[in-house]
Amino acid sequence: MKYKILILIIAVIFSAGVVCSVIVLNMPKKNTVQIKSGGKVLYTFDLGKEKDRTFDVTTADGRNTIEIKDGKIRVKDADCPDKTCVRMGWLRSGAMPIVCLPHDLIIAFTDDDSGVDAIAE
Template identity: 30%
Template structure:
């Protein structure tokens, strides 16, 4: 078994430093995504828009939804949305947690309810991806 040489230690040290620097760069550059655009929560039931709510700091609201499929309570607090209550069996929608970034969604399949955060940024009309 060979002992490690000085150059091996240098390579390991460089890799560790590079990893730490990359970690801090990526965390700081992605931490503010979705914070500077106008956002709204779109609530749909069975594919039809039920309500659209502007998400802003300081805006708090509790929305009770009673449909033929079931009952849900959605809570909005400071630009974050979460499913507070649901009468569905598994309550997976409640365990999905809070959403606040455009593109995030909470779905309650038994009650056919979806809450999705969308951006009102008119300057961002670019494609996300192209499928062939």
């Protein structure tokens, strides 16, 4: 009896996880992208207007090469040991950010449009 309840709890948590994952994956994209490190915003882009380019972002912990192409953004290369951020590919979901935990670097869509041009260059 005790185990049935525990298994039921697991089943509920698991289903909730699956449902939430599907919801997160289907969130719409936005245009403004922010690159953040340590809670501070390093760059803000309007992907619709950005030219195709590649550049390095260096934090205290390491370097990430960011690529912007056809209004999409990704981490092209990084000197972190696991390269999870590289394998995540282009920023797709409107909600789920690309993160590089070893370097404490986050690339995410944001609603905030203020100061786009000021920081982008």
